[in-house]
């Protein structure tokens with residue numbers, strides 16, 4: 001069985017380093033908000049190219065905390081996509097704000113700038129572009145609209161650690177940006193974790209306070225906050241993984257290139273790469289009208305292809321707004337994620353390619 005993603009292989013690839021990081025934390029006697037979290041926040045912020053990082057409990061919390069830091073909540077609207085992990089929308093709604101979902105670009109599957117202005121109302125406060133599958137959204141166009149309407153931009157970078165837009169890493173553009181360290185992500189913990197990053201000292205301080213009960217000084221809440229701390233164990237593990245991130249992303253890109261090369265000429269729409277960007281292939285997603293048949297065929301061959309995501313958020317019972325998003329709805333019926341993780345071997349990549357060829361030969 002070839003898995004679609006494989007966090008275990010990510011652990012085994014640097015087992016000794018991770019085991020000793022874990023031991024270091026266990027023996028330190030300091031398990032919550034200590035040196036590992038602080039150092040990881042500094043290392044990760046530096047990697048992204050921003051001044052501040054605030055480690056939190058998950059990527060979902062990172063988005064909710066960032067929105068709260070810019071004082072977005074009940075009565076406000078936030079524009080984002082429906083074609084994303086449900087977490088993006090869940091995080092907006094956690095704050096009491098309303099998620100207004102718009103369509104994506106036909107080519108890149110990220111927030112369509114041309115669809116934003118029609119969704120803006122007097123209650124709109126922010127735009128959350130999602131750098132989906134590891135591909136940067138069209139940030140120049142999005143920022144132009146945000147400026148014109150005086151809206152915040154909060155980047156959802158949960159699938160794009162290390163992705164580059166015009167020579168800068170994503171996460172360094174928005175008022176704030178949010179990362180997830182869910183185990184399968186490009187930078188994955190062995191448990192839950194997330195981070196908010198920003199260049200704004202005031203927003204960084206507010207986020208830090210919200211993370212822990214609104215405390216500036218221990219035990220005294222300046223405003224209502226919550227507990228969304230990143231723990232020392234995860235931070236220590238993530239420090240090990242961060243040192244391998246660029247190399248791991250290069251391996252993902254190499255696998256994507258192997259797929260691209262051999263899928264040329266087949267009846268498959270391959271991932272398109274935006275110009276002046278680095279796509280870090282959190283997922284390698286192809287598109288075909290025969291998606292369901294191909295998924296079944298690959299499963300039979302022991303290949304764990306998957307769908308990200310099968311039902312657009314705006315059609316899910318919890319968030320149904322009754323609108324029609326044509327590109328998103330068509331996409332969701334045709335997309336298929338093929339196995340993608342840094343440790344995927346060349347021979348497994350070839351097995352996957354041969355299986356896809358076999359599918360077309362047997363049609």
Ligand SMILES: *Cc1c(COP(=O)(O)O)cnc(C)c1O
Pocket residue numbers: 058059060061084085087088130156158159179180181182192193194
């Ligand atoms: C994974 C993910 C999140 C949420 O992260 P968690 O750490 O699982 O809470 C948010 N947005 C997107 C696009 C994601 O892929």
